[in-house]
């Protein structure tokens with residue numbers, strides 16, 4: 273898989289050389305190329321921004337350097353990998369922006385099947401709109417995704433690229449040590465979809481007077497799986513109740529329903545889904 277990142281702060285992407293992603297890169301499984309946007313400026317000051325039309329605070333990134341950079345990167349022939357591997361076909365453009373659609377685990381899974389992602393993290397108030405409109409219409413571009421990593425505003429898209437690149441890269445076959453490790457990730461499609469993972473423990477069996485839940489020492493796999501699922505329900509109802517409310521109750525077995533009932537949850541007549549307990553109203 274190939275990642276290109278175009279940025280005015282190439283050094284911000286140095287963490288892509290560390291840990292899991294760095295190792296996948298060193299093995300040649302990931303071809304990551306970081307480009308300095310200012311390479312595609314032509315004035316003495318390497319200007320990448322200008323004042324916004326219509327007025328207002330802040331600066332907007334000029335379209336010309338982005339257009340030249342993206343044309344050069346996605347040009348046929350630029351695709352051949354460093355070790356002469358077959359060129360990945362169509363690039364998918366990822367435009368990080370707080371006004372984008374939410375980046376989710378489902379999207380990470382989908383994007384991990386693409387051969388080639390091009391990220392365009394911006395600084396200032398963002399990139400001139402015409403750049404996104406232009407590449408959405410390019411036949412050689414597979415898709416353009418404007419994506420946000422959460423409901424807060426960063427100073428630039430680089431940290432969001434680090435987040436998305438890691439979430440995607442760890443899903444590639446062989447990048448995680450254990451192929452089963454992402455099967456029960458929180459948010460992963462499957463049996464634990466809509467549930468957060470519960471607590472985990474390791475040795476020693478006693479630490480500062482604190483022990484391990486008995487069931488984990490029982491060797492009884494069925495009981496352990498059930499306990500983990502119960503703990504997942506406790507944690508999810510507490511931290512992310514909307515995940516339970518959005519789930520199809522068909523996904524919940526008899527025991528799940530019993531746990532939810534114990535936590536005060538009930539199926540709503542109106543929605544057919546589980547709804548959180550209504551707090552007791554003080555007289």
Ligand code: 6GU
Pocket residue numbers: 367368369370419420421422423424425426427428429432
């Ligand atoms: Cl992708 N960029 C910026 N600048 N802020 C964000 C974001 C992205 N996602 C959430 N906040």
